[in-house]
Amino acid sequence: MSKFKKKKSGQQAISTASLPDIVFMLLFFFMVTTVMRETDLKVDSPRLPSATEVKKLEHKSLVSTIYVGRAKDTDKWGSKYNRIQLNDKIATPDDIPAFILNERQQVSEKEIPFMTTSIKADKESNVGTLTDIRLQLREVNALKLSLSTQKGSSIKK
Incomplete structure (x- = not known):
């Protein structure tokens, strides 16, 4: 009689007790690392102009x-392309200085020189509206400006 038993040829099952953990x-x-969208767009997603040099x-x-x-709500705001949205509301160019000053209050004083204002404008938007925005930004000394574009050639052949 032998003292040792033969090993079974089957494999041991892997414990799944820790899988729920x-x-x-x-x-x-x-859930902790996901960032939700901060603003709800009241204007249609802008069809951005094309540019060859994008940063x-x-x-x-x-x-x-x-x-x-x-504006998405054309009954309330009309169907023109020159509606401005700041945070979650439709605004006028005159509301831009207060918007920028409010944004500056939310960051530390040493980061204020590095703040950038980005304009996401539809390619059908009125140039006069963009000029009004730039003039209002100058009044509050918000001179770092970025115009959002999509990468591609703007030259039609």
């Missing part, structure tokens, strides 16, 4: 965005 850790991680903005937390385009 791992799943909940991943779920918690993604990506750094420090997105220091970027204030002004949307220009056709």
